[in-house]
Amino acid sequence: MTASLLALALAALLGVPWARRLDPTRGSAVVIAEGLLLGLGMSALLLLALSLCEIAWSPWSFGLPAGCLSLAGWIWWWKGERRVPAAIEPTETFAHRAAAVAVYVLIAVAVTGYALFATVGPFPEFDFIANWGLKGMIFWEQKGVDWGFLHGAWYRATHADYPLLLPLIFDYFALVRGEWDDRWLGLLYVAIAAAAIPILAASFRHEAKSALLAALAVLACLSSVLTPWVGLADGPLVVYAMAGLLHVREGLRTGSERSLFSGAIFLGFAALLKTEGVALLAGVAIALAVSSPSPVRNLRLLWPAWLMGAGWIALRTWHGLGSDLAAEGVATRLLYHLRNPHLFFGPLGTHVTGKPLLWAGLTIAMIIGIHRVVKERFLVVVVVFQFIVYVGAYLITPHTIEWQLRWSWERLVSHFTLPLLFVALASILPDVRSILVGSRAPDVRPPLES
Amino acid sequence: MAVIAKSGMRAPHHGDSSQRRHWRPALATAALLAIIAGGFEPFYLEIFRIDRVSMHTRFVELPYRKLPGFRAFLVEARSITRAEERIALLVPGMRWDEGYEYAYARSMYLLAGRRVVPLVGPDDRFRPEALRDADVIVSYRGGIPFPEFETIWSGEHGVVARRVP
Numbered sequence: 001m002t003a004s005l006l007a008l009a010l011a012a013l014l015g016v017p018w019a020r021r022l023d024p025t026r027g028s029a030v031v032i033a034e035g036l037l038l039g040l041g042m043s044a045l046l047l048l049a050l051s052l053c054e055i056a057w058s059p060w061s062f063g064l065p066a067g068c069l070s071l072a073g074w075i076w077w078w079k080g081e082r083r084v085p086a087a088i089e090p091t092e093t094f095a096h097r098a099a100a101v102a103v104y105v106l107i108a109v110a111v112t113g114y115a116l117f118a119t120v121g122p123f124p125e126f127d128f129i130a131n132w133g134l135k136g137m138i139f140w141e142q143k144g145v146d147w148g149f150l151h152g153a154w155y156r157a158t159h160a161d162y163p164l165l166l167p168l169i170f171d172y173f174a175l176v177r178g179e180w181d182d183r184w185l186g187l188l189y190v191a192i193a194a195a196a197i198p199i200l201a202a203s204f205r206h207e208a209k210s211a212l213l214a215a216l217a218v219l220a221c222l223s224s225v226l227t228p229w230v231g232l233a234d235g236p237l238v239v240y241a242m243a244g245l246l247h248v249r250e251g252l253r254t255g256s257e258r259s260l261f262s263g264a265i266f267l268g269f270a271a272l273l274k275t276e277g278v279a280l281l282a283g284v285a286i287a288l289a290v291s292s293p294s295p296v297r298n299l300r301l302l303w304p305a306w307l308m309g310a311g312w313i314a315l316r317t318w319h320g321l322g323s324d325l326a327a328e329g330v331a332t333r334l335l336y337h338l339r340n341p342h343l344f345f346g347p348l349g350t351h352v353t354g355k356p357l358l359w360a361g362l363t364i365a366m367i368i369g370i371h372r373v374v375k376e377r378f379l380v381v382v383v384v385f386q387f388i389v390y391v392g393a394y395l396i397t398p399h400t401i402e403w404q405l406r407w408s409w410e411r412l413v414s415h416f417t418l419p420l421l422f423v424a425l426a427s428i429l430p431d432v433r434s435i436l437v438g439s440r441a442p443d444v445r446p447p448l449e450s
Numbered sequence: 451m452a453v454i455a456k457s458g459m460r461a462p463h464h465g466d467s468s469q470r471r472h473w474r475p476a477l478a479t480a481a482l483l484a485i486i487a488g489g490f491e492p493f494y495l496e497i498f499r500i501d502r503v504s505m506h507t508r509f510v511e512l513p514y515r516k517l518p519g520f521r522a523f524l525v526e527a528r529s530i531t532r533a534e535e536r537i538a539l540l541v542p543g544m545r546w547d548e549g550y551e552y553a554y555a556r557s558m559y560l561l562a563g564r565r566v567v568p569l570v571g572p573d574d575r576f577r578p579e580a581l582r583d584a585d586v587i588v589s590y591r592g593g594i595p596f597p598e599f600e601t602i603w604s605g606e607h608g609v610v611a612r613r614v615p
Contacts, residue, residue: 117497
């Protein structure tokens with residue numbers, strides 16, 4: 001456990017100055033959270049770079065460049081501009097703030113429970129054993145990315161074409177510990193989930209101008225962050241993608257180049273976590289084209305995301321790592337499934353995602369806040385695109401749709417549940433405020449950039 | 451009202467507007483509470499009362515539960531084989547969909563660093579070239595029917611044999 005905590009602390013030490021430089025207006029909690037996410041991603045990319053340079057991983061070969069990167073970040077931070085984070089007007093009574101603290105205590109208890117679950121034993125998920133963990137452990141044994149293994153991996157569950165950021169983060173933990181350990185890796189999932197809390201809280205607080213409402217909104221999002229699939233890439237993907245989307249959303253509202261650039265980095269890491277993250281980049285591009293008055297400028301500002309996504313696609317192509325979805329006969333499978341829609345809709349009824357009360361609340365929130373939902377068209381278009389892509393993937397699967405739905409539907413739905421929840425909650429918070437806090441917040445959100 | 455009528459302005463619908471003011475915040479609050487209640491995962495509170503020691507034991511064996519003793523056997527096999535060795539896997543039945551895939555997928559993780567070569571594929575055909583390539587055979591709950599391999603370890607759940615030089 002100590003080694004995993006040390007790995008998290010070192011990742012934060014690496015990422016925090018860069019997070020502060022990316023956006024000096026952010027509060028400390030958000031900077032630490034984003035710094036941790038950045039540090040984990042940077043550590044994994046450093047291991048990938050060492051592998052591409054054919055340098056074997058060791059505490060020295062990794063520690064030296066990582067230390068230099070961290071030092072450079074702190075010096076850059078020290079010499080750079082420092083701004084006091086924008087304060088939120090204290091419009092709430094003591095009772096409201098005390099209630100907010102109580103909600104955060106409940107959130108902390110749930111996160112602690114999640115930590116007990118995530119670290120109770122080795123990850124039991126099959127996809128960890130046959131894919132994410134397998135790659136991490138093989139790379140760890142090789143002290144570098146084993147492209148030969150990936151090239152020869154024919155077993156269907158190994159998915160040689162999946163991005164490598166998560167196995168490389170596992171290897172970063174093994175490097176700090178000195179050996180592979182698949183139990184205390186669970187702290188990685190706890191830390192990533194916990195990092196989402198201040199990021200979401202800051203955004204909700206900006207929307208609602210209320211600490212209590214922000215805390216309640218975070219509590220409403222908690223189930224989407226504390227994902228049960230420890231050992232898989234879905235939980236980290238949700239958090240990195242959300243951090244990226246919220247930055248881009250803010251950039252579109254304020255015209256801030258910093259926000260768009262920061263968002264691009266988190267979206268780039270999302271693309272390196274799962275193939276669905278690469279699809280998310282396409283969704284972001286389309287959403288920008290639809291919802292932004294100057295899409296070319298904004299697309300240009302997101303260059304880190306395109307670079308990271310394209311970099312992985314180039315590596316994958318270079319090493320000839322194909323996807324089973326692209327196996328011969330895509331058009332035939334697509335036409336067959338389109339002609340037989342019951343093959344999709346039939347099993348969908350069996351494998352519907354749970355939590356009907358949550359979906360009912362979300363639907364009601366979207367309906368009554370529809371005039372505000374329309375203003376969130378960037379996030380809405382992204383979610384709609386994700387949904388279309390996922391359904392498209394089911395339609396071209398070389399396996400039976402029933403099998404594919406059974407093992408992936410709930411996880412895939414979790415990818416866009418959090419952005420959808422954010423839109424729904426942001427749309428109703430001004431109305432909720434008049435009941436729970438006592439007055440409606442002025443609509444201070446700036447219009448879309450012109 | 452007369453003034454309003456004269457000026458052509460419409461009288462405000464006080465009733466409608468106040469109703470709208472009332473129902474929307476109430477419905478929004480109900481929606482928020484529904485999302486919180488519907489999404490909250492009580493397991494993360496219940497886990498404080500769960501026996502985590504037995505849960506740990508279950509988690510260790512959970513991915514291998516259909517092959518009792520398989521995990522412990524392969525952990526032993528890992529300790530007596532060398533990195534980069536090619537290891538062929540024998541399991542009872544030797545049919546892909548009836549246990550071989552289950553064992554093969556899991557053995558890759560437990561034997562990571564070595565190369566696990568499957569002796570049968572999804573078509574259930576025996577692959578003699580895999581046997582020719584193998585340095586070691588691990589046989590779960592069975593013997594080693596190949597004379598070119600000699601047993602280097604045997605236990606309750608299986609046998610490990612290395613190719614005779």
